[in-house]
Amino acid sequence: QLPPDQQVHLVMDNYGTHKTPSVRRWFLRHPRYHLHFTPTSASWLNQVERFFAEITRRRIRRGSFNHVRELEQAIHHYLEHHNRNPKPFVWTATANVILNKVRRFCE
Numbered sequence: 329q330l331p332p333d334q335q336v337h338l339v340m341d342n343y344g345t346h347k348t349p350s351v352r353r354w355f356l357r358h359p360r361y362h363l364h365f366t367p368t369s370a371s372w373l374n375q376v377e378r379f380f381a382e383i384t385r386r387r388i389r390r391g392s393f394n395h396v397r398e399l400e401q402a403i404h405h406y407l408e409h410h411n412r413n414p415k416p417f418v419w420t421a422t423a424n425v426i427l428n429k430v431r432r433f434c435e
Contacts, residue, residue: 332360333360334360335360335362336360336361336362337361337362337364338361338362338363338364339364339365339366340363340364340365340366341365341366341377342365342366342367342368346363346365367433375417378417379417383403383406383407386406387402387403387405387406388402388403
């Protein structure tokens with residue numbers, strides 16, 4: 329829970345369900361929520377999303393959590409285990425391919 333005067337900023341992808349008329353009306357009625365959308369077709373920029381997907385796949389999806397505290401502990405345990413032997417994400421695109429996509433996006 330948050331205090332009623334607390335502003336909430338949500339970073340969301342550009343998936344269409346986030347922009348339906350009913351969703352837009354809800355956010356208009358709740359002005360403390362501020363939406364920030366990632367660029368269209370730029371999910372490759374979002375390595376955080378990939379990391380969250382790993383946490384979900386490796387720890388959360390098959391878990392059973394009775395309380396938020398249990399979920400938080402499971403995530404912290406995963407992070408501790410992951411950080412013992414961290415590995416960088418491997419890019420499959422070349423730098424030129426990525427930079428060309430950025431240029432096209434900025435046009």
